[in-house]
Amino acid sequence: MQPSQPHWEHFEHGADIGVRGYGGSLEEAFTQAALAMTAVVTDLAIIRPVQTVEIQCKEPDSELLLVDWLNALVYEMATRKMIFSRFNVAIEDNVLTATAYGEPIDVERHEPTVEIKGATYTELKVSEQDDGQWCAQCVVDV
Amino acid sequence: MDTSKLLQRSDFEWQIEPHGNMRVPAIIFASESLVQEMDEKVYEQVCNVAMLPGIVGASYAMPDAHWGYGFPIGGVAAFDADEGGVISAGGVGFDISCGVRTLHTGLTLEQIIPLQKQMADVLFKNIPAGLGSTGHIHLNPREMDEMLSGGACWTVDQGYGLEEDLRRTEEQGCMAGAEPDQVSEHAKQRQRNEMGTLGSGNHYLEVQKVVEIYNAEFAETFNLHLNDIKISIHCGSRGLGHQIGTEFLKKMVVTAPGHGITLPDRELACAPLNSDVGRNYLGAMRAGINCALANRQIITHLTRKAVSRLFPEASLEMLYDVSHNTCKYEEHVVDGAARKLFVHRKGATRAFGPGHASLPDDLRSAGQPVLIGGTMGTASYILVGTGESMSQAWGSACHGAGRSMSRRQAKRTWRGRQVQDELAARGILIRSPSQRGIAEEAPGAYKDVSAVVEAADRAGLARLVARLEPLICIKG
Numbered sequence: 062m063q064p065s066q067p068h069w070e071h072f073e074h075g076a077d078i079g080v081r082g083y084g085g086s087l088e089e090a091f092t093q094a095a096l097a098m099t100a101v102v103t104d105l106a107i108i109r110p111v112q113t114v115e116i117q118c119k120e121p122d123s124e125l126l127l128v129d130w131l132n133a134l135v136y137e138m139a140t141r142k143m144i145f146s147r148f149n150v151a152i153e154d155n156v157l158t159a160t161a162y163g164e165p166i167d168v169e170r171h172e173p174t175v176e177i178k179g180a181t182y183t184e185l186k187v188s189e190q191d192d193g194q195w196c197a198q199c200v201v202d203v
Numbered sequence: 204m205d206t207s208k209l210l211q212r213s214d215f216e217w218q219i220e221p222h223g224n225m226r227v228p229a230i231i232f233a234s235e236s237l238v239q240e241m242d243e244k245v246y247e248q249v250c251n252v253a254m255l256p257g258i259v260g261a262s263y264a265m266p267d268a269h270w271g272y273g274f275p276i277g278g279v280a281a282f283d284a285d286e287g288g289v290i291s292a293g294g295v296g297f298d299i300s301c302g303v304r305t306l307h308t309g310l311t312l313e314q315i316i317p318l319q320k321q322m323a324d325v326l327f328k329n330i331p332a333g334l335g336s337t338g339h340i341h342l343n344p345r346e347m348d349e350m351l352s353g354g355a356c357w358t359v360d361q362g363y364g365l366e367e368d369l370r371r372t373e374e375q376g377c378m379a380g381a382e383p384d385q386v387s388e389h390a391k392q393r394q395r396n397e398m399g400t401l402g403s404g405n406h407y408l409e410v411q412k413v414v415e416i417y418n419a420e421f422a423e424t425f426n427l428h429l430n431d432i433k434i435s436i437h438c439g440s441r442g443l444g445h446q447i448g449t450e451f452l453k454k455m456v457v458t459a460p461g462h463g464i465t466l467p468d469r470e471l472a473c474a475p476l477n478s479d480v481g482r483n484y485l486g487a488m489r490a491g492i493n494c495a496l497a498n499r500q501i502i503t504h505l506t507r508k509a510v511s512r513l514f515p516e517a518s519l520e521m522l523y524d525v526s527h528n529t530c531k532y533e534e535h536v537v538d539g540a541a542r543k544l545f546v547h548r549k550g551a552t553r554a555f556g557p558g559h560a561s562l563p564d565d566l567r568s569a570g571q572p573v574l575i576g577g578t579m580g581t582a583s584y585i586l587v588g589t590g591e592s593m594s595q596a597w598g599s600a601c602h603g604a605g606r607s608m609s610r611r612q613a614k615r616t617w618r619g620r621q622v623q624d625e626l627a628a629r630g631i632l633i634r635s636p637s638q639r640g641i642a643e644e645a646p647g648a649y650k651d652v653s654a655v656v657e658a659a660d661r662a663g664l665a666r667l668v669a670r671l672e673p674l675i676c677i678k679g
Contacts, residue, residue: 166335173334
């Protein structure tokens, strides 16, 4: 069977929303989860990847690392008033190094829906599936 | 939720007997239909909270309970520090001290209607709302620490508000025991430009009219009359609170095993009150409470300035300011004896009954105003705390409607413009930087707040005083 392309989706959670990324590697799944999170805020297609921000996280396991990675992005979005649409992610021994590409928020053009308060441990799961695909997911509080 | 698993104690009280690792029972206050509509996750979460060390009495869920993070939203639980009791970042929530403040205006419906559009525009222009908005006040490191220690009192000292406002705010506007040193630089950085901003999601500023009085005596004490115009502000501690929540949740997850705490759910992460992590969180969380009180105080100031442009004679006095995401150290009577407990209210409003020492003199004989926010298209309610509520759930009541439809589903169901037009046809003007945000917050995506407050009233958690309906809503 042809492995599916990396992709993301949202899943339901009462008051908030779940983000889920799939990919052929842990890095791809983390990248897709980050795209899913951005897509909670605005349309990915209208974000110009013209500025970069470097991010580093280190955690004891890959699930805590996913929450840390998403929260690092939440922090950069909040303090730089930026929004990101492309990510280069490398993970080795639960140390994540990434470059996020994006641009300053333009309220008129991006029409951001909500601001994300933080990534949570609810429905948190990072796993390699039987077909070799990686899945990385959690609920984000908005 | 399947009611067959519950023991019905009255029309509005349902009990779950301790089973498994539960140390105390769980009690849900709601009508049968509200219980049936509740997610099964509420059952799981209210039972999980009952397993935490040092819990006293019972794990409670309010009529608007829904699936939260570790604790249900609408969860109330008290812990005794001397019996190994814990404090939980999830039991407070990411938006520390999120709450509602209601202001009188002295204006009536007849005065507002001809200027309703101008009023919507002037408020929208002057109250920063939505993602990416920044406040007019930028704090340097020294001012940040002063704000985190002083709360609304600091804000009033800076000229943003009146001394009388503080009397009508929980903790008289300043949460004691705040420790700005326990708030990380990241959290402070997130807040630097966000003072006096509403935020997004379900946060709002509303101009409302009083449409129904349920109890004339309390309404008189609270200065509520038919067709009065009130302004309500719903927001919290902004980026600072979110960052404190994020950081301490992780610390609590990582340190729980070392404290001998086995977590049924990671999101329930907590730390003994008598531990470094517990004490540090308490100090940081209290600083977060002060940030929320300061934030609502600044927005009050901006609102007064904006309203005075159209109505120079208007006098915006405070009715009250309540917080619904907190952990507070309070004295309660347990089995006839007074005990000091740490009461978590996650999506639950304090509802102290008449005579409570913390209430301002002119409200003490009535009880505490309980301010319940609605949605853009529905009503908000004002209730009053009762003597009964003190003995039922540590003096707590519900906090709002709670969603019945996910954001995703809401966005697929409605378009922002359509929601805005429909509400305008009903005389409700919405102003928001985001049409998508309006769609996600469409009134139809929320539960019926009337059923929630009726259940709170019938359960004796608080008594209904008045209903207010929106005329203008500034949405983040």
